[in-house]
Amino acid sequence: MIRLTDLTKRYGSFTAVNGITLDVPRGELFGFLGPNGAGKTTTLRMIAGILRPTSGSVEVGGIDVVANPMAAKSKLGYIPDRPFIYEKLTGAEFLRFVAGLYDQQGPDIERRARELLALFDLEEWRDEMVESYSHGMRQKLIISSAFVHRPEVIVVDEPMVGLDPKAARILKDLFREYTRRGHTIMMSTHTLEVAETMCDRIAIIQGGVIRAAGTMADLRASAESGTMGLEEIFLKLTGENAARELIDVLDA
Amino acid sequence: MSSTPSVAAPVPAPAAGRPPSSGLPDPSMLHLLSPKWITARARAAAEERGRTLRFTFLSVFGVAFWAFIFVMLYRLLSYFRNVQEIGPLIAGKLLGLILAGFFSILLLSNIITALSSFFLARDLDLLASAPVDWFKLYCAKLIETLLHSSWMVVLLAVPMFAAYGIVFSGGPLYPLIVLATFLPFLLIPTVIGSAVTLLLVTVFPARRARDILSVIAVLAAGALVIIFRLARPERLARPDGFRSLVDFITILRGPTSPMLPSDWMQHAVMTWLAGRPQILPYYLLWSTAAAVLVLGAALHRWLYAFGFSKAQESGQSFAHDGPLSRLGRSLLKPLGVVRRELVLKELRVFFRDSTQWSQLILLAVLVLVYVVNIKYLPLRGDGVSFFLVNVVPFLNLVLAGFVLASIAARFIFPGVSLEGRTLWLLRSSPLPMRELLWSKFWVGTLPLLLLALAIVGTTDYLLQVTQFMMAVSIFSIALMTLAIGGLALGFGTVFPQFETENAAQIPTSFGGLIFMMTSIALIGAVVMLEAKPVYAYLSARAYGTPAEPFAMIVGFGLAAVLCITTTVVPIRLALRRLEQLER
Numbered sequence: 107m108i109r110l111t112d113l114t115k116r117y118g119s120f121t122a123v124n125g126i127t128l129d130v131p132r133g134e135l136f137g138f139l140g141p142n143g144a145g146k147t148t149t150l151r152m153i154a155g156i157l158r159p160t161s162g163s164v165e166v167g168g169i170d171v172v173a174n175p176m177a178a179k180s181k182l183g184y185i186p187d188r189p190f191i192y193e194k195l196t197g198a199e200f201l202r203f204v205a206g207l208y209d210q211q212g213p214d215i216e217r218r219a220r221e222l223l224a225l226f227d228l229e230e231w232r233d234e235m236v237e238s239y240s241h242g243m244r245q246k247l248i249i250s251s252a253f254v255h256r257p258e259v260i261v262v263d264e265p266m267v268g269l270d271p272k273a274a275r276i277l278k279d280l281f282r283e284y285t286r287r288g289h290t291i292m293m294s295t296h297t298l299e300v301a302e303t304m305c306d307r308i309a310i311i312q313g314g315v316i317r318a319a320g321t322m323a324d325l326r327a328s329a330e331s332g333t334m335g336l337e338e339i340f341l342k343l344t345g346e347n348a349a350r351e352l353i354d355v356l357d358a
Numbered sequence: 359m360s361s362t363p364s365v366a367a368p369v370p371a372p373a374a375g376r377p378p379s380s381g382l383p384d385p386s387m388l389h390l391l392s393p394k395w396i397t398a399r400a401r402a403a404a405e406e407r408g409r410t411l412r413f414t415f416l417s418v419f420g421v422a423f424w425a426f427i428f429v430m431l432y433r434l435l436s437y438f439r440n441v442q443e444i445g446p447l448i449a450g451k452l453l454g455l456i457l458a459g460f461f462s463i464l465l466l467s468n469i470i471t472a473l474s475s476f477f478l479a480r481d482l483d484l485l486a487s488a489p490v491d492w493f494k495l496y497c498a499k500l501i502e503t504l505l506h507s508s509w510m511v512v513l514l515a516v517p518m519f520a521a522y523g524i525v526f527s528g529g530p531l532y533p534l535i536v537l538a539t540f541l542p543f544l545l546i547p548t549v550i551g552s553a554v555t556l557l558l559v560t561v562f563p564a565r566r567a568r569d570i571l572s573v574i575a576v577l578a579a580g581a582l583v584i585i586f587r588l589a590r591p592e593r594l595a596r597p598d599g600f601r602s603l604v605d606f607i608t609i610l611r612g613p614t615s616p617m618l619p620s621d622w623m624q625h626a627v628m629t630w631l632a633g634r635p636q637i638l639p640y641y642l643l644w645s646t647a648a649a650v651l652v653l654g655a656a657l658h659r660w661l662y663a664f665g666f667s668k669a670q671e672s673g674q675s676f677a678h679d680g681p682l683s684r685l686g687r688s689l690l691k692p693l694g695v696v697r698r699e700l701v702l703k704e705l706r707v708f709f710r711d712s713t714q715w716s717q718l719i720l721l722a723v724l725v726l727v728y729v730v731n732i733k734y735l736p737l738r739g740d741g742v743s744f745f746l747v748n749v750v751p752f753l754n755l756v757l758a759g760f761v762l763a764s765i766a767a768r769f770i771f772p773g774v775s776l777e778g779r780t781l782w783l784l785r786s787s788p789l790p791m792r793e794l795l796w797s798k799f800w801v802g803t804l805p806l807l808l809l810a811l812a813i814v815g816t817t818d819y820l821l822q823v824t825q826f827m828m829a830v831s832i833f834s835i836a837l838m839t840l841a842i843g844g845l846a847l848g849f850g851t852v853f854p855q856f857e858t859e860n861a862a863q864i865p866t867s868f869g870g871l872i873f874m875m876t877s878i879a880l881i882g883a884v885v886m887l888e889a890k891p892v893y894a895y896l897s898a899r900a901y902g903t904p905a906e907p908f909a910m911i912v913g914f915g916l917a918a919v920l921c922i923t924t925t926v927v928p929i930r931l932a933l934r935r936l937e938q939l940e941r
Binding site: 158177182192194195204 | 677678696698699702706710779781788940
């Protein structure tokens with residue numbers, strides 16, 4: 107459902123994403139892990155059609171995002187990591203506006219918007235302007251907006267940031283149910299526990315290159331790590347010495 | 359667990375340079391201001407596109423503006439100096455009036471600026487959570503407010519005081535005298551303005567107070583313009599129009615008051631220039647500045663913590679899907695879902711932001727003043743030729759075009775820039791960027807077109823122009839409005855200001871300046887293309903010379919082609935830019 111072929115993105119002499127090739131089939135929840143600045147957000151923004159690849163290709167549902175962006179984007183819902191939205195629209199108006207961007211309207215959209223707002227405890231805020239929403243409420247509204255037009259694929263960057271435990275739990279259930287119904291999700295996260303428990307497959311990216319990809323069993327095999335958890339595998343594969351350095355700093 | 363530090367690990371000793379554990383940290387006021395200074399320095403050193411051109415343009419424009427003010431005042435004051443007895447009195451009264459104007463502008467500007475610097479600035483969370491002494495924070499924010507609100511008045515004051523000093527021979531100490539009086543003159547409205555804002559914020563939530571203040575500010579500015587116009591200052595240029603000298607002096611006396619710092623400063627400067635310096639105005643200025651500073655600081659200590667806490671509240675801002683919204687949706691139904699939702703979004707975002715729509719009030723006032731001025735033009739009676747009567751409506755097009763370009767700079771030019779932070783949503787949706795641009799074009803240009811037709815239609819009616827001139831005016835202004843709309847949107851997209859939070863700052867960017875210059879060139883080109891056929895027609899009417907239908911077709915045809923091209927081409931360029939944009 108999402109196919110990245112030799113995907114590369116350069117900013118001048120800096121290569122943010124370097125020849126990534128990935129295939130995420132229909133009905134899969136795919137996790138994208140990596141340290142800060144590894145190229146996760148750049149990759150997701152290329153899939154969402156916001157950034158143009160320097161080379162390589164992105165296909166969503168078999169449609170090339172660069173060659174046929176409108177058709178590819180109509181299958182997609184994108185949730186960014188920074189919840190900037192129109193401050194002067196109400197939550198209900200924002201959802202209606204997003205549905206309108208996908209040429210959708212009518213009672214079905216109104217009902218779905220109400221259901222999504224209720225699901226994330228935003229029903230009482232539906233007629234309140236976004237300027238008075240908290241960070242977490244904005245994040246919930248953006249997540250709702252990605253679902254309002256029933257996309258086949260959802261690309262989501264750090265979905266758990268700013269969410270309260272209840273909303274995080276709802277989101278996990280929503281993602282599971284969504285993929286169970288044959289839709290596809292590609293998600294970047296720093297929350298390793300979320301990736302370990304939710305994702306069917308995981309890719310670990312560092313320096314713009316995929317270090318390992320596959321199921322937890324595949325990753326363990328790649329890292330030659332026996333029964334290790336994802337945190338240890340992640341640190342081993344990305345060569346992080348952060349924990350050691352942390353102790354050094356505190357002892358200094 | 360081996361990687362986590364032991365809770366029993368020794369607490370690290372304070373590093374060199376840190377305060378001892380017994381003392382409290384006490385950052386200085388200069389330290390609090392240092393990020394502003396560093397930011398300004400970095401901005402000045404930053405290399406960005408068109409920086410040299412912008413700097414050159416602003417320098418030339420600034421020097422020309424200063425020179426203009428200086429020369430005008432110099433000539434006026436030189437004339438006053440030579441008028442026996444009342445000359446210096448008039449010069450003094452003029453200075454008092456200007457300073458009173460400055461004082462009211464400063465007061466208003468400080469009230470608005472203080473809201474940002476004391477309550478809404480992004481650095482406040484950091485400062486409020488840090489161990490910063492309240493008085494140092496107050497002083498740092500006061501200085502920030504003073505600099506932001508007063509720089510324009512200071513720039514205006516430089517050529518003005520220079521003209522007074524040179525005409526009345528102020529001597530080498532004159533700049534120090536001005537400085538010694540101008541500093542407390544600037545400080546007093548800053549402290550008062552900040553105190554008023556503090557009181558306002560304790561009553562209203564800060565964001566609601568900002569809405570209220572922006573409307574008050576615009577209303578006040580509008581009222582000032584109307585009062586100025588009603589005073590008919592042009593009469594002062596014709597003293598022979600007054601019955602007696604006493605009447606003339608009475609008019610000049612104006613609204614100055616002995617209780618205002620502007621009057622004290624005027625006395626200090628004028629008595630120095632007259633060679634009879636007095637100590638009282640300095641005493642009044644400095645003692646008042648010190649007193650308001652102490653009172654302002656006390657008020658700050660008493661109320662700021664409460665006000666700042668209250669400023670974090672946003673206030674309720676509900677918006678129901680009412681009958682107006684439903685009416686709008688059904689009226690826009692023929693546009694289709696995507697365009698309709700885009701247009702509705704544009705309208706909602708505009709009319710719910712008081713800082714945006716309140717400027718329409720000022721706009722209405724300016725248009726009113728413009729129309730009234732046209733009405734008072736002496737175009738009737740003996741000695742007024744047929745040509746003059748017809749040329750004035752033609753020149754009216756230039757002025758109306760300039761007014762429309764200014765409005766487009768304020769309302770259409772920032773359109774794409776204001777999408778900056780939400781562009782991810784539009785870019786990741788299947789919305790063609792063409793739809794976005796044309797929606798923005800029509801939402802901005804249609805009201806502009808209605809306004810243009812109203813201005814030109816009304817002024818032409820007041821001028822009682824011929825049907826031919828009325829048709830020329832309507833035709834030209836309609837085409838020019840479309841072209842100005844296209845240019846505004848085009849330049850606004852090619853030179854976007856995505857990171858600017860304040861929409862009012864976007865038109866003054868480099869792209870805004872380029873847009874204004876291009877618009878003025880367009881207006882000039884259209885008028886020049888139409889001038890010859892209009893002249894030929896008027897000559898034929900007045901003197902019976904042969905009409906030139908071919909020249910008319912060519913002139914108006916070229917003007918139409920120029921306007922249509924400048925409507926479409928900038929939007930196409932903008933589309934290409936928007937599609938290449940990576941945000």
